[in-house]
Amino acid sequence: MTSLTPEYWVAQLAPNPGVNYAVTLWLTEAVPADQFHHWDQENSALRKALHEAAEDGDARRSQSLAGELYRLNANFVQKVLFLHARADEALTRESGLRSALRADKGVLGYALGCAAVHVLLQLTDERGVEQHIADWQTAAPELLGNTKCILQSCTAEEVAQWQDKHRVESNPIPPFEGMNSATSFRHITVLGHEATDALLPEEGKVMLDATLGGGGHSELLLRRGATVWGIDRDPTACAAAHHRLSAYGNRMHVITGCFGDVQELLHHEDVNGVDGIVADLGISSPQVDTPQRGFSFLSEGPLDMRMNPNSPRCAADIVNNASEEEIAEILYVYGEERAARAIARRIVQQRTISPITTTTQLAKIICSILPRRGKQHPATRSFQALRIAVNDELSQLEKLLKGGFALLRSGGRFAVITFHSLEDRAVKRFFEHVSKPELDRPEWPAPRPNPDYAARIITRKPITPGAEELANNPRSRSAKLRVLEKI
Numbered sequence: 001m002t003s004l005t006p007e008y009w010v011a012q013l014a015p016n017p018g019v020n021y022a023v024t025l026w027l028t029e030a031v032p033a034d035q036f037h038h039w040d041q042e043n044s045a046l047r048k049a050l051h052e053a054a055e056d057g058d059a060r061r062s063q064s065l066a067g068e069l070y071r072l073n074a075n076f077v078q079k080v081l082f083l084h085a086r087a088d089e090a091l092t093r094e095s096g097l098r099s100a101l102r103a104d105k106g107v108l109g110y111a112l113g114c115a116a117v118h119v120l121l122q123l124t125d126e127r128g129v130e131q132h133i134a135d136w137q138t139a140a141p142e143l144l145g146n147t148k149c150i151l152q153s154c155t156a157e158e159v160a161q162w163q164d165k166h167r168v169e170s171n172p173i174p175p176f177e178g179m180n181s182a183t184s185f186r187h188i189t190v191l192g193h194e195a196t197d198a199l200l201p202e203e204g205k206v207m208l209d210a211t212l213g214g215g216g217h218s219e220l221l222l223r224r225g226a227t228v229w230g231i232d233r234d235p236t237a238c239a240a241a242h243h244r245l246s247a248y249g250n251r252m253h254v255i256t257g258c259f260g261d262v263q264e265l266l267h268h269e270d271v272n273g274v275d276g277i278v279a280d281l282g283i284s285s286p287q288v289d290t291p292q293r294g295f296s297f298l299s300e301g302p303l304d305m306r307m308n309p310n311s312p313r314c315a316a317d318i319v320n321n322a323s324e325e326e327i328a329e330i331l332y333v334y335g336e337e338r339a340a341r342a343i344a345r346r347i348v349q350q351r352t353i354s355p356i357t358t359t360t361q362l363a364k365i366i367c368s369i370l371p372r373r374g375k376q377h378p379a380t381r382s383f384q385a386l387r388i389a390v391n392d393e394l395s396q397l398e399k400l401l402k403g404g405f406a407l408l409r410s411g412g413r414f415a416v417i418t419f420h421s422l423e424d425r426a427v428k429r430f431f432e433h434v435s436k437p438e439l440d441r442p443e444w445p446a447p448r449p450n451p452d453y454a455a456r457i458i459t460r461k462p463i464t465p466g467a468e469e470l471a472n473n474p475r476s477r478s479a480k481l482r483v484l485e486k487i
């Protein structure tokens with residue numbers, strides 16, 4: 001366990017009781033040795049220089065070196081937290097580590113990344129950092145048996161900021177009331193009334209919100225007396241919605257999972273039919289606005305794009321490992337990007353020089369092929385394509401349409417909000433198919449009965465946001481709502 005010695009402590013001082021610390025632990029094999037070695041060398045050199053400056057009494061230099069050291073470590077922590085590694089399986093919701101962190105009174109909050117654990121810790125006179133870590137290791141030896149560690153002191157304000165920025169799971173009694181990630185989840189619901197009114201919610205009806213997000217659509221259904229089952233694959237969204245909707249007691253149920261598995265998820269809860277389904281596809285504002293989630297080309301962040309941070313494959317995996325043909329196909333099919341081949345070629349050239357690990361790195365590569373014209377950023381289509389591929393969005397949608405429709409009771413309604421043409425096409429095609437009494441093909445002598453016929457379309461043309469909604473929420477601009485009723 002040599003890796004947990006103070007050698008890797010960022011502060012040159014031993015940790016102090018009563019002070020808040022951010023501890024990042026990661027599996028040795030999760031971070032490529034050369035990256036670790038590079039960081040380690042820079043870290044040692046800076047710490048040595050800082051020590052000398054302090055001995056010389058050079059306050060200005062000490063301050064500037066401390067700033068440099070802080071930035072070096074903050075960047076490294078960020079990289080480590082989002083590096084994809086084999087630790088995925090160990091970092092499940094059920095891991096012993098999670099219970100150990102919850103049971104530890106000094107832990108203010110924690111975030112389980114795919115290869116690392118970030119813990120906000122307050123020390124007391126009785127227990128130093130090593131004792132805390134030893135307890136966590138006892139609870140999760142398979143996870144923390146071979147780890148490295150960074151320890152950074154931070155003020156209460158920094159803790160709160162960090163909790164806001166990262167996906168921190170707060171302990172049952174959060175010390176900074178009102179500042180955990182659940183309460184800072186901000187998403188403006190799109191076509192809220194249009195989508196939920198269409199489901200005819202009322203007391204006694206059971207509704208499914210397949211894309212819970214911040215819980216906006218769910219809340220509108222709950223206000224009308226319905227019972228709601230909400231699904232989201234993003235644990236942060238589930239936590240936020242759970243927090244927001246707790247006042248509705250046992251009328252609100254939250255499930256963390258993929259909507260493609262809707263039938264299994266609801267059957268598991270003994271729910272065999274629903275009276276309405278709303279699905280508001282795509283990503284939420286907190287997902288796109290958090291640089292560390294890696295969805296946005298506008299801010300620097302790891303090239304991640306996973307809606308569920310525990311999923312196995314992130315965008316960097318595709319960009320750095322897929323073949324040129326595969327990348328071109330993803331960009332062309334999911335992004336309808338005409339320059340797909342040229343972009344894929346440039347990506348492959350660049351990654352032989354150095355791996356493409358950040359959003360802005362990729363955006364720059366795309367801009368080197370596609371100069372900016374008009375309002376749309378050149379990287380928009382490629383980022384959409386990668387996001388769709390990473391989250392397997394189109395096959396998830398197909399499964400939701402089929403599985404959700406099977407769960408709908410007669411008279412039940414299905415409302416889907418889409419944000420791009422690939423999604424809208426899939427929804428339109430499915431709705432048209434199940435609402436056609438007969439099918440016809442040129443090679444058939446006469447039309448035949450459609451075995452899947454069981455619905456009528458409520459919205460002949462999709463409903464789109466009105467001027468007021470567009471003015472309040474420009475992100476709603478490409479939304480299209482389609483509604484179907486099972487007969």
Ligand SMILES: C[S@@+](CC[C@H](N)C(=O)[O-])C[C@H]1O[C@@H](n2cnc3c(N)ncnc32)[C@H](O)[C@@H]1O
Pocket residue numbers: 187188189190210211212213214215216217231232233234237257258259260280281282283284307396
């Ligand atoms: C646009 S947001 C929903 C916002 C929500 N309707 C509201 O008003 O607060 C879409 C959500 O769907 C989730 N999501 C997307 N694809 C999913 C899938 N296949 N399974 C489960 N959740 C998914 C995303 O994680 C995101 O939180």
